Amino acid sequence: MVERPRTEGPTAAKRRTSSASAASEKARAVERAGPRPSASGFKPIKTRRIFEEICDSIRQKLVSGELKAGDRLPPERDLSELFAVSRTAVREALRSLEIAGIVDLKKGSKGGAFVTEAGVAQVTRTFQDMLDFGRASLETLLEARLLIMDVVVRTACERATPADIAALKRNVAETIEMTKAGMYEERTLKAVEFSTLLANATGNPVLSAILEAMAAVIRGFVVAAGPPALDSIIPSRKRLIEQIQKRDADGACATMHSYLVSLTAHLLQAQKARHAEPPRPRARKAPARRPTAPAS
Numbered sequence: 001m002v003e004r005p006r007t008e009g010p011t012a013a014k015r016r017t018s019s020a021s022a023a024s025e026k027a028r029a030v031e032r033a034g035p036r037p038s039a040s041g042f043k044p045i046k047t048r049r050i051f052e053e054i055c056d057s058i059r060q061k062l063v064s065g066e067l068k069a070g071d072r073l074p075p076e077r078d079l080s081e082l083f084a085v086s087r088t089a090v091r092e093a094l095r096s097l098e099i100a101g102i103v104d105l106k107k108g109s110k111g112g113a114f115v116t117e118a119g120v121a122q123v124t125r126t127f128q129d130m131l132d133f134g135r136a137s138l139e140t141l142l143e144a145r146l147l148i149m150d151v152v153v154r155t156a157c158e159r160a161t162p163a164d165i166a167a168l169k170r171n172v173a174e175t176i177e178m179t180k181a182g183m184y185e186e187r188t189l190k191a192v193e194f195s196t197l198l199a200n201a202t203g204n205p206v207l208s209a210i211l212e213a214m215a216a217v218i219r220g221f222v223v224a225a226g227p228p229a230l231d232s233i234i235p236s237r238k239r240l241i242e243q244i245q246k247r248d249a250d251g252a253c254a255t256m257h258s259y260l261v262s263l264t265a266h267l268l269q270a271q272k273a274r275h276a277e278p279p280r281p282r283a284r285k286a287p288a289r290r291p292t293a294p295a296s
Contacts, residue, residue: 050085050086050089051089051090051092051093051096052093052096053083054079054083054085054089054090054093055093055096055097057083058073058093058097058102058103059102062102062115067115068115069115069116069117070114070115071114071115072112072113072114072115073094073103073112073113073114073115075112076090076091076094094113097113098113099125100122101116101120101121101122101124101125102115102116102121102122103115103116104116104121120209120212120213120216123209123210123212123213124212124213124216124217126213127141127213127214127217128217131217138218138221138267138268138271139264139268141214141217141218142218142260142263142264142267142268143264144214145195145211145214145218145260146257146260146261146264148207148210148211148214149195149198149211149256149257149260150253150256150257151207152195152198152199152202152207152211153198153240153244153249153252153253153256154249154252154253155201155202155203155204155207156198156199156201156202156244156252157243157244157247157248157249157252158247158249159201159202159203160201160244160245161201164197164200164201165201165241165244165245167197167200167201168194168197168198168201168237168241168244169241171190171191171193171194171197171237172194172234172237172238172241174190175187175190175191175194175233175234175237176234178190179234184226184227185223188219188222188223189219189223191233192215192218192219192222193215194237195211195212195214195215196208196211196212196215198211199211199212201244218267221267221270221271222263222267224270224274225266225267225270225271226270228262228263228266232259232262233259236255236258236259239255240252240255240256240259243255
C-alpha cells in the first residue's frame with residue numbers, strides 16, 4: 001500500500017509564512033539600528049600573546065626613561081621570574097625586540113640584551129629590507145639621498161653651530177690621515193660618517209636618523225666599489241664646510257649635488273660591472289692514470 005504525502009492545510013501554511021515574514025522584518029530592523037551601545041563601555045576581548053605583553057612592558061620603560069640606550073636588560077632567568085612567565089616567552093619577546101631594532105642581543109660572558117639607540121636601527125632595517133626584497137634598488141636609494149641631502153644642506157647652512165662645524169672639520173682631517181696611511185676601508189667608513197654629522201647640524205633628529213640609516217646601507221656598496229679614478233672627496237668636503245660657515249646655501253647645495261651625482265654614477269657603474277662578470281669556470285680534475293703493466 002502506497003502512503004500518500006500529507007498535505008498541509010491552509011491555516012498552517014499561512015501561520016508559517018507569517019512567522020517567517022516577522023523574523024525577516026525583525027532582522028532588517030536590527031541591521032538598520034546598527035550595533036547596540038554598551039551601557040558599561042565594555043569592548044570585545046582581544047587575546048594577546050604573552051611575549052607581546054612583555055614587549056609592551058619593556059617599551060613602556062623606554063618611553064618613561066627608566067631604560068636608556070646602552071642599558072643592559074636583566075638576564076633571561078630574572079625576566080622570567082619578574083614577569084612570572086616561561087623563559088621561552090621571554091626569549092620570544094627578546095627576539096621580537098631585536099628584529100624591531102630596540103635591543104641588541106650579544107653572546108658571551110659579557111653578553112646580554114642591550115638597548116639600542118632609538119630610531120636609527122629600525123630605519124636602517126627598513127631600507128635594507130626594501131633592497132633585499134626588491135621593493136627598492138640601489139639607484140632609487142641613491143636618488144632619495146640626493147633629494148634629501150639638498151634639504152639637509154640648506155637647513156645646516158641656517159642652523160649649524162660652531163660645534164657642528166668643528167665636528168665636520170675633524171671628520172675631514174681624520175679622513176685625510178687615513179687616506180695617507182692607505183687605510184681605504186677605514187677611510188671610507190669615516191667619509192660616510194660625514195653625512196650623518198651634516199644631518200646632525202640641522203638639529204632635526206628625524207633627518208639624522210634617515211641619513212644615518214641610508215649611510216649604513218650604502219656603506220657596503222662604497223667599500224665594494226673601491227675608490228673612483230678621480231677622488232674629489234677631500235676638496236669637495238673642504239669647500240662645503242667653508243660654504244656652510246658663510247651660510248651660502250646655494251653654493252653648498254651645488255657642491256654637494258655635484259659630488260653625489262659623481263659618486264652615484266661610480267657606485268652604479270661598479271654594481272653593473274659586478275653583475276656582468278661571468279662565473280668563473282670550475283677547474284677540471286686531471287683524469288686518473290691507469291696503472292701500467294711492469295716491463296717484462
